[in-house]
Amino acid sequence: EVQLVQSGAEVKKPGESLKISCKGSGYSFTTYWIGWVRQMPGKGLEWMGIIYPDDSDTRYSPSFQGQVTISADKSISTAYLQWSSLKASDTAMYYCARNPGYYDTTGYEYFDYWGQGTLVTVSS
């Protein structure tokens, strides 16, 4: 059974750093992309970026480039999303999701399995 299990909820202060995780199981972790998606309170889904764990090839949404860092450790089948200095506006639910692949003609495919989400609250 394919599963993506995310780390637990976090409460942080502005300016603090944070790294959340997404551990894959039940499939070959290195042959699928892992994307990160943000949902701010009361808002819709926003794509942040995506990584290919086998070689750590990473692409960022222009909206999130420079704001977060996506990484992966294929030895433990885990992808990460990190912030160096959190802001109150980073308060949101963050989901990781698996993506089968990328094609030059049509771009990335769909997100077929999703993690349960990690709620990040940033407040002074």
Added chain:
Amino acid sequence: QSVLTQPPSVSAAPGQKVTISCSGSSSNIGNSYVSWYQHLPGSAPKLLIYDNNKRPSGIPDRFSGSKPGTSATLGITGLQTGDEADYYCGTWDSRLSAWVFGGGTKLTVL
């Protein structure tokens, strides 16, 4: 402001049919595959439709997708109260070099 435009809300009675539209452009829907996601409160989003009109294993045939040109449509027949959720379309935008989601549509089953 989402690149893909969805109606904020739709509603219908149990047993009826509803359609949810997703309007885009030649740089996204017109040039790529569309997928649809169901997001129930407190749960992770769930893939309903991929490659415009294909259903993953386990998704009932009450759910269907189509993609005429630069727009896409999700159809749900035989509505059930359990279908009440937010629905999102998504696709790759080649101009933005980004995956884009629609703004989401809240389905109410009256």
